[in-house]
Amino acid sequence: MSTIQWFPGHMAKARNQVQEKLKLVDIVLEIVDARIPISSQNPMLAEIIEHKPKIMILNKADLADPKQTEVWQAYFKQQGYASIAIDAQHKSQLPQINKVVRTVLKDKIQKQYDKGLKLAKVRAICIGIPNVGKSTILNRLVHKNIAKTGDRPGVTKNQQWLKVNEEFEVLDTPGILWPKFEDQTVGTKLALLGSIKDSIYADDDVALFALDYLKTHYAPRLLAAYKLNEADLDQDNPDLMLFLTKKLGFKEDYDQFAQRLILDIRKGRFGRLTFEDVVLATDTVGD
Ligand SMILES: Nc1nc2c(ncn2[C@@H]2O[C@H](COP(=O)(O)OP(=O)(O)OP(=O)(O)O)[C@@H](O)[C@H]2O)c(=O)[nH]1
Ligand SMILES: [Mg+2]
Structure with missing residues (x-):
């Protein structure tokens, strides 16, 4: 158990x-x-x-x-x-x-x-x-x-x-979670936005998810916020995370960068963000 x-x-x-x-x-x-x-x-x-x-x-x-x-x-x-x-x-x-x-x-x-x-x-x-x-x-x-x-x-x-x-x-009523997340990204998103205690999830996992989401959906904002060049985003996510950790002055301390990224997202530093897309069921066909 x-x-x-x-x-x-x-x-x-x-x-x-x-x-x-x-x-x-x-x-x-x-x-x-x-x-x-x-x-x-x-x-x-x-x-x-x-x-x-x-x-x-x-x-x-x-x-x-x-x-x-x-x-x-x-x-x-x-x-x-x-x-x-x-x-x-x-x-x-x-x-x-x-x-x-x-x-x-x-x-x-x-x-x-x-x-x-x-x-x-x-x-x-x-x-x-x-x-x-x-x-x-x-x-x-x-x-x-x-x-x-x-x-x-x-x-x-x-x-x-x-x-x-x-x-x-x-x-x-008190906020209620449920015992098991079928999809792990659900837990990661809840941790990112503060519905699960910070101590329960590893910050670097949460930050890796967030970094990937920003790169894919909000790249211009990521570039602007951390003064990156477009080519910097060609690195895979763990490399990009290490790169940013150093660039922001945290030496090799991944965790500190991870916490900073999570905080920047929560405080709105990247502007208004939504971390889930939906495709409407009846998208019109033929026009
Ligand atoms: N930016 C923003 N912050 C909000 C909004 N609504 C609530 N907050 C903030 O979110 C935090 C949580 O708010 P609560 O009302 O305590 O949330 P809750 O759902 O009652 O939480 P539990 O009692 O823990 O289940 C607080 O810091 C609020 O100030 C909103 O619409 N916008
Ligand atoms: Mg409450």
Whole structure:
């Protein structure tokens, strides 16, 4: 039996708590990281949500490639989900959530009014993997810093109801990962963007992935940020990594460069980046 460090006991408990609370809510707000909209979805949560209405919230859109975000939203629409791309740091974008929730639930809400109720109450649960911004979104929605937030995974430890208004309550939940990544690059991407504790993944593996992705998808930005010549990119990735390690003054200390690259990506030094592509199912044929 192998021990799985990113699925400690509190996460199993958190998953069970989500399952229990699902009975009480009308709708699920699934928060994903707009830079990795698929890898930041938890397949285990998808299983327990089953047929509950769900809205996909692509958060940290301020850090993601805007063109890609548009394509991802079209993708989720094709999958049958309403989606919203937001930057939770700016509260001006948050009223969208309430609006979309009420649009998705309009039949249910109408029934409440038909029964003569003055208020049509809606309860939502906010779920997602660690560090995608669930608590930040909820604080913005309620205009108070009630939920604890922080730039590391595992900040929220317990569920907490937050009241947006008389008609809308949302449950904040701890971020949940799942026990086994079928695809190792999923784990690497989660580590790169801070949803898995930094200590669990080897920085140089994460940095090698990131370097390769930048080279392939955002080469001009990589050249500009580290003042490289195009020919420098002809080296294979481990050589390029050593080259950059020396160029940035870290001598032969790969790890220091790896940490620097990861930080530069997280801080937006390469501009807005998305680390996952999607091809839409119905690309028009013949025109
Ligand atoms: N740039 C940017 N940063 C954000 C955004 N939303 C949240 N953050 C930051 O991301 C970090 C994580 O936010 P939290 O709200 O604590 O994330 P969480 O999903 O509640 O995390 P857990 O409780 O660990 O599951 C914090 O440093 C936030 O300030 C956003 O839209 N854009
Ligand atoms: Mg939280």
